[in-house]
Amino acid sequence: MQRYSQKYNGTKNIVLTVVLLLLLGVLFNSCESGPDTKTLFFAHSLPITHPVHKGILDMQKFLEEKSGGKLQIKIFPDGQLGTEREVLELLQIGSIALTKVSAASMSNFAPEYQVTSIPYLFRDSEHLFSVLEGEVGKQLLASGTEYLLRGLCFYDAGSRSFYAKDKAVNSPDDLNGMKIRVMNDQMSVEMVNTLGASATPMAYGELYTALQQNVVDGAENNIPSFVTSNHYEVCKYYTFDEHTMVPDVVVVSTKFWNLLSETEKEWLQEAADESVERQRVYWQETIKENMEVLKKAQVEFVYPDKSRFSDKSRPVLQRMMKDPKMKEVIEKILEN
Structure with a gap:
C-alpha cells in the first residue's frame, strides 16, 4: 500500500479510500459473506445512470438467480475504488473480483487489445459485434489470462x-x-x-x-x-x-476465478453473457x-x-x- 500513500499523501478522502481498499482486501480474501455465499466485489468508473452500469445490474441479478444466491455481486461504481488502471491492478493482486474497463485500458496489460483502438478498423456496429462474438473476440478475452485478468464478455461502448x-x-x-x-x-x-x-x-x-x-x-x-x-x-x-x-470489457481476476468450482464458473460466465444483449438495448435507448x-x-x-x-x-x-x-x-x- 506504499504506492497509494505516496500518491495520495495529504488528502483525507483518499486516505479513507485506502483504508477501504485494505478492508475490501480482507473481505475478499475470506470470499464469504455467509456459510454458503460468496460475494464478488465489482468496481468501475462510470456513474449509475450510464447504460453500462445498467448492464452490470442485470449481470448481478442473473448471477444471483442462477446461483440461488450462492454467488452475489456488490457493485462500487463511479470510480469509488480508483481509476480503470488502478482497479485492474487491484484485480491482479486479488483485492477485488470484477471490473468493467475500456478495451483500451486492457491494452496496457494485454497488448492484443490494441486492435480495438485502431481507427476505422470496424465498418459499423454489426461488424464490431460479429468480430467480438467470434474467434477474435474469444482470443482477446483469453489474452489477459497470463496477466491475471480474464475477460468475460464485451459491452457496447458505441463509437x-x-x-x-x-x-x-x-x-x-x-x-x-x-x-x-x-x-x-x-x-x-x-x-x-x-x-x-x-x-x-x-x-x-x-x-x-x-x-x-x-x-x-x-x-x-x-x-x-x-x-x-x-x-x-x-x-x-x-x-x-x-x-x-472501442468496446468495454467485463474482467474477472484469475485469482478469484481459480477459487470457483466449475459450476460457479459456469454461473458467472452465463450471467455475463446474458447481460450483453440487455446492455446493448440500454445503450441504444440512452443514445436517443x-x-x-x-x-x-x-x-x-x-x-x-x-x-x-x-x-x-x-x-x-x-x-x-x-x-x-x-x-x-x-x-x-x-x-x-
Missing part, C-alpha cells in the same frame, strides 16, 4: 468522436494546435497525434475541471459518456467522426435520450466527411500491420 469547447472540428486540419484529452494508452495517443492534435492523457475524473480551466481544448468519447460526465456543459461542439469503436438532452443544451452537431479522418489516420493501421501477431488478428477482422 468515439471528438468534442471541443471553442470551435467545431470539421476536418483533421481543425485539430491542429488543439490539446485533446485521451485515455492513457498508446493507441489513443498515437491516433490523436497522427490526426494533428496534441494528445493529452488524463484520468477521466479530472477532465471536467481540465476543460473548465483550459488545460485541454477538447476530448473524444461516446455520446453517453459525454452526457453523464456533464462535459456538454463546457463543450458545445460534437463531431460525429466516429474514429474508433442523450441526443435530446444535447439538443436542448444547444450543442452543435457536426457530421464531417469521415474519409478525411480515415485517410489521415491510416499510418496507425500500417504501423500495427508490421507486427506479425497483430497483422494476423487485423486480417481476421478485415475478412469478417
Whole structure:
C-alpha cells in the first residue's frame, strides 16, 4: 500500500479510500459473506445512470438467480475504488473480483487489445459485434489470462468522436494546435497525434475541471459518456467522426476465478453473457435520450466527411500491420 500513500499523501478522502481498499482486501480474501455465499466485489468508473452500469445490474441479478444466491455481486461504481488502471491492478493482486474497463485500458496489460483502438478498423456496429462474438473476440478475452485478468464478455461502448469547447472540428486540419484529452494508452495517443492534435492523457475524473480551466481544448468519447460526465456543459461542439469503436470489457481476476468450482464458473460466465444483449438495448435507448438532452443544451452537431479522418489516420493501421501477431488478428477482422 506504499504506492497509494505516496500518491495520495495529504488528502483525507483518499486516505479513507485506502483504508477501504485494505478492508475490501480482507473481505475478499475470506470470499464469504455467509456459510454458503460468496460475494464478488465489482468496481468501475462510470456513474449509475450510464447504460453500462445498467448492464452490470442485470449481470448481478442473473448471477444471483442462477446461483440461488450462492454467488452475489456488490457493485462500487463511479470510480469509488480508483481509476480503470488502478482497479485492474487491484484485480491482479486479488483485492477485488470484477471490473468493467475500456478495451483500451486492457491494452496496457494485454497488448492484443490494441486492435480495438485502431481507427476505422470496424465498418459499423454489426461488424464490431460479429468480430467480438467470434474467434477474435474469444482470443482477446483469453489474452489477459497470463496477466491475471480474464475477460468475460464485451459491452457496447458505441463509437468515439471528438468534442471541443471553442470551435467545431470539421476536418483533421481543425485539430491542429488543439490539446485533446485521451485515455492513457498508446493507441489513443498515437491516433490523436497522427490526426494533428496534441494528445493529452488524463484520468477521466479530472477532465471536467481540465476543460473548465483550459488545460485541454477538447476530448473524444461516446455520446453517453459525454452526457453523464456533464462535459456538454463546457463543450458545445460534437463531431460525429466516429474514429474508433472501442468496446468495454467485463474482467474477472484469475485469482478469484481459480477459487470457483466449475459450476460457479459456469454461473458467472452465463450471467455475463446474458447481460450483453440487455446492455446493448440500454445503450441504444440512452443514445436517443442523450441526443435530446444535447439538443436542448444547444450543442452543435457536426457530421464531417469521415474519409478525411480515415485517410489521415491510416499510418496507425500500417504501423500495427508490421507486427506479425497483430497483422494476423487485423486480417481476421478485415475478412469478417
